[in-house]
Amino acid sequence: MNGTLLAAEATEVGNPAVNIGIFGLFVAVTLVIVFRASKNNRTAADYYAGGRSFTGPQNGTAIAGDYLSAASFLGIAGAIAVNGYDGFMYSIGFLVAWLVALLLVAELLRNTGKFTMADVLSFRLKQRPVRMAAAIATLAVIFFYLLAQMAGAGGLVALLLGISSSAGQSLVVVVVGALMILYVLVGGMKGTTWVQIIKAVLLIAGAAVMTIWVLAKFGFNLSDVIQGAVDRFGEGGEALIEPGKQYGATATSKLNFLSLGLALVLGTAGLPHVLMRFYTVPTAKEARRSVVWAIWLIGIFYLFTLVLGYGAGALVGTDTILAAPGGVNSAAPLLAFALGGEILLGIIAAVAFATILAVVAGLTITAAATFAHDIYASVIKHGEVNPDGEVRVARITVVVIGVLAIIGGIFAQGQNIAFLVALAFAVAASANLPTILYSLFWKKFNTTGALWSMYGGLISCIVLIAFSPVVSGKVDPVTGASLSMIKNTSVDFAIFPLENPGIVSIPLAFLLGFIGTHLGKKDESPEKFAEMEVRSLTGAGSEKATVAH
Template sequence: MNHLLSAGGATAASNPVLNIAVFALFVAITLFVVYRVSSRNSSRSDYYAAGSAFTGRQNGIALSGDFLSAASFLGIAGAIAVHGYDGFLYSIGFLVAWLVDLLLIAELLRNTGRFTMGDVLSFRMKQRPVRAAAATSTLVISLFYMLAQMAGAGGLIALLLNIHGGLGQALIIAVVGVVMVLYVLVGGMKGTTYVQIIKASILILSAVLMTVFLFGKFGFSLSNLLSQAAYHSPMGGKLLEPGGQYGANGTTKLDFVSLAVALILGAAALPHVLMRFYTVPNSHEARRSVVWATACMFVFYLCTLVIGFGAAALVGTDEIKAAPGGENSAAPLLALHIGGTLLLGILAAVAFATILAVVAGLTLTASASFAHDVYANIFKRGHADPVDEVRVARLTAIGIGVLAIIGGILANGQNIAFLVALAFAVAASANLSTLLYSLFWKRFNTTGTLWAIYGGLGACLVLVIFSPVVSGSPDSIIKGVDFHWFPLKNPGLVSIPFSFLCGFLGTILAKDKADPRKHAEMEVRSLTGIGS
């Protein structure tokens, strides 16, 4: 199909200047803000953790901005519009995940580390091998997460400018990559945090206003909205029932369980989320951060429910699937239907802001991990000049930006909520077991740490490569070939327990023993904050 349905496509394509102008205005404003707040980025503390100067409320809003990615805004709304009830399960998984962060991770992590997850994992282990493993998992997870955001950028600009050619979308993905690297190079953590606060506020406000408008259109009756969505969907009444996407057979039901496990456990192991806990001065503010983030996301995900079903009712599944970007186009098409090109331009700017802010946070985290864990503590053995370390972090950000652009071009067209779920599975498989074992298990040692990280990460990557995500299904990344043997699209159900098992066996079978004094010091520090 070479255009959007009827007037929708014509309207969207007829005024691309307005759409891009709104986005360019946002980029200009946020780059100015980043420049103004980034006057002190020479030290490691300033560049990595913004001098730990943010309050719990500020950091919580920024956390929600870091987490409410293109997957949340575009992917989940599209999944609800097309698959109904099963699409909303993404929202539930993302929200419940924060309880794990609040109860098990946030306070202890803030008290134990300084800049990166590697600080925590290596606290009572051999520094060099553990920091290398932590940096490896951070880089892989960040790149996986970036794929989703860059793919979302390609799909969104395709809708805005009615671009169907791969070259045009690839060019736009490259532009987004360049802008997000600028955020990181200029602003560091402080500038990135302010961008995320601005973006989260605009995103939640936009979602609330769209929700109120939609409710008004259906007489402020959720029942009317749902019945109209079911009436216009090919699924009919089954749109509102479980099983629309994951209820076809035993394999798809198992896939849903795997997805749920990955979503709930993955947030507590995402490096860019964990790094945010170092931007507040103490563990109390870290807990407040999680509470504020959860509250913001609760409001937002309730709105995505209405937006998703509103798109099903007013736009229709056929038009959503036929549009450039596929399922990811549901929310922008709904904006086009209810508010014309101006609302589409505003919504597109918000979505682009979402993508830019999240990818900037990921880039900063990945570059900080390489510079702090690999360069400073492995190559320089803890004696790196802070100025040189920040310079290495900035150079790494450029390299990661290039990789993100290439990966985003390859992953363009996939549902971005699904791609993010894969990143969650990788994070939980590689990091969660090592974090929990390090914080709570006295016997845990270096060998167990390495087995858990590399075992979980390797198992997850192998299962993804040989799953229907890569080959063997109509929506696979590689078309026309089939070398998959693992039946599930999300590997979390297998790879996450496997990581815990690897960590346990590595600890039990290893000859190296844990240092009880270091464990005692880590326990006191993690529980009290003394020494942090």
């Protein structure tokens, strides 16, 4: 592979027509499936939970589709290519996190809840305040996650379709948003799930092909792939195989890494769009099978990204990746081009778009369910609303969120995607997980504890982020350019030194839940606790599938 030739082409790789053509094919196929799946969308359980009729393996694949967002596919491969070992550590946190979901959350949640996370949290506590807090935390996580995906779409377009103008990128964000609204509006959870299954299969198959291709070029020896990346990097390349290239500089950056690691491992089991997927299967046993399938698929995929990341370092080169439009995120697409030319690039590009589309659809249906089921039906209407009315509100919410996502996506262009995703994980780990665990396992836990923990976790996360270097005051020591959200380098109110708040906000939320429970009024109800505990472990009285397949 000729390095200088590739570098010259890197600003506009591949053939935009091929990329758009393959993506168009994906959209056409999935639209047909979504329309077919929509025929049985009658009840709320159909619309929110796909009739609870998916099998464990199907749902596990859809979970992998939901979880392997553009940030984990493009982001992790790129992080390994550029930062070596430190990039690999991301994927470990993302994977190990699934054990929390498997052992402590998935089955118990499936057995006690109906459609949303708030169903479980408010089961034995005061309905309206707890539902409201859970809904706000859910919407906050989804907001940050959604912005990250939409901002990612704009950056991807610059690289893959050769559209670098801001207007052109905005147009693509509008198209992605409109397609997503159509999927979710028509297909509901069933259609969304099928889109995620198809996307997960394409993504994992594409990554598998590229992994084997890279390994074949190096005689199936991982050590040689890494050596290739080290050699290609030139002086200082050894740092790629040692921890600390990205996070090892100072005591603060090491603490920052610990904080991120904590947020990643505890955040997954509190992500509302992941939790909602457990309601799409008929039983807790199938929820368990879902997670087992998801862990295998996600784990194997992250092993692929290890090879892809070092492979991109070896075959494309770190400097070429960083110089390309899209920067770090362009490692995987550039590697595809280096291996299989414009056809493989087109396939990988289409898969990357499909990834964004599917993840955005999953987030949107979760937000819609949260608004319609928790805020509208339970808090505003006191539960006095028929299911048809609730689903109608959910559909309206889909359109509103879709439009907000489009507007947000246009404004979020150029924002740091990894920061938005890390923030979503930190909020999920601080605002959601402590209350989920307390309400499942701690008999004394009460409404005051839940509200303190959820609002405390949410507010501390957002405040710490606002006063952190990601918002202001981070300056590139070499170029003097701002690396923060606020580009004016004279503005600096970063009094909290860490970029990820997890190490403070997560223990704080656990502590607040504990203190609030002890100080607050007792509202424990032995009969509701008995019902919740027996239901959670036996599945008695849990929601049944609406249609037999």
